[in-house]
Amino acid sequence: MKLRVEVDGEEYLLDLNRQGSEATYQLRGVSNESGQASGLASVVETQAGVYSVLLGNRSFEVRIANGREPAEVWAGQHRYLISQADARDSAGKRKGAAAVGPQEIRAQMPGKVIGILVAPGQHVEAGQGLIIVEAMKMQNEMRSPKDGVVSKIKAVAGATVAQGEVLMTVE
């Protein structure tokens, strides 16, 4: 069988062929030429969300945190975000366009707006501090992802904000 998978935003083609109790695999990067691997593998789920993967004789314990798309997958101490192409949305595509076009600055977690460091219409540079949000007794200064102009400020100093709430926009 052939599958398209996305690993940390990179797309791969996976070709899997079952052979008895094992399978051969071939993984190829779509845009990344060096992303190639092939061999013999065995995969078993040992507990809910925990997989034992043997690549040849190399043993990996892989854990999949459920309920997410893309899935959060840990192989040993490495963490990957993996989605299968037929199930994926445009999340990976958005990522590539990170600093182009209007950028919405969103609260990373619930908290309180402590200070707004810029004014509407102000020109800002990439990395410049825009707004300070306090959560868990820590102050986090959110910085501009690009050179641009602050077009909209939705946040109000002193207000509490929810995770993912748009605080301001930089164009």
Next chain:
Amino acid sequence: MLVANRGEIAVRVIRALREMNVASVAIFSEADRRALHVQMADEAVPVGPAASSESYLSIPRILHAAKITAAEAIHPGYGFLSENAEFASACERAHIKFIGPSSQTIEQMGSKTAARRVAIAAGAPVVPGTQQGIRDYDEARRTAAGIGYPVLLKAAAGGGGKGMRRVDRESELESAMRGASSEAERAFGSGEVYLEKLVDRPRHIEIQVLGDEHGHLIHLGERECSIQRRHQKVVEESPSPLVSERPELRHRIGEAAVRIARAANYTNAGTLEFLADQPGNFYFLEMNTRLQVEHPVTEWVTGLDLVQWQIRIAAGERLTLAQSDIAWRGSALECRVYAEDPLNNFFPSPGVIAQYTEPAGPGVRVDGGAYAGWTVPIEYDPLLAKLTVWADSRGAAIERMRRALAEFHVSGITTNLGLFARLLEDESFRAGNLHTGLLDEFMRTFAERSATSDDHDEAAVAAVLAAVSAGQKKIDGPTANGSANRWRSEARQGLFR
């Protein structure tokens, strides 16, 4: 006994109580109904809303909880009310034993400036600087010029790095003073700041002391806590590599600590913090009049149970150990596992823990307060667990920690576990050349180091194959359409399940 705390330290104290056959009472805020310490205690009492000012910091509510459960004593843990003289005094008035020193001692040693006066009177070395809070900018300018830049501004009433500012030149002094003072005001209710000489590349070395209520007090050696982020410790160890180089240092610093603690009539467990410079000069900084987060490393190397001793001492028992009875064996390391993102300026990462597996095996101890399925609340310190290891040498302890970290798995939220794995490979860390700025220096290259790894590619392949297998299992559910998914039914027969 009521445990006036939450998280891993509440769990730690409850474990000691269980070993001593003492019934435990947990308290919890509305955010902590599902917390581990509530499940582990014999009884649990709600004390108010999520905001700690209305729950874990509410003296009347906690005393009420003690009253309705007929608790005879309160263990305050660390943080919250542990160093609050008013709380200790309220316990004394209510005839509930506060596990710690007297309210007078807490008051005296809780103020850094007063503690410093005690240390000077006891003949212990202190960092050059002011003894009192600075009145105004003019005084600050004159004092700083007198002791020489760089200087450090610090909150008189606080700790944990809040209200602290490094000042390299006079032109920065005024605004730094304003910043430190307002931060101190917000954090501790007092804007009083003082000024001291900044020791370059300092090491943070602290001495654990233990005193009974019959006038006997000893020290249990040092811990080095130089690995810090935002002036907060993240890795601690005993012995200090500096002390391993100069064994006489333990006795010199230990004696200074005992002199100060005796001068303060100190009882129960306490910690005296010192700054040491690279040649081994040391200066008293402040005293923590409570159990320390990093107490397990001392427990590893001395073989003593500090929490049990705290309780026995509070019950009036004599400390039956002489200074000469204390022997230090091997080397212990601690990593504080936080729900935070090292790649995003250590920003807290609360949320639901999807999976949580603690390491085990020889020489490994985990003091945890988290579990899979639990939501790390945003209201409190995001410490999930303390991972400590012991081995017969520092090098072996580092390897053991590396192994244990690899077994520690937390998903669903971001943690600093990956940072520790890299830090243990750092040359300066391995050589024991520690200083309080080491972690900041390390972080400058951390992102790059994270991106490169030997077995990365194979791990990615393993991850992909497991993810595909998991995806098929889901699709193979009762609603799957067999004809459209021939490869899936093939997979179901044998391999990927």
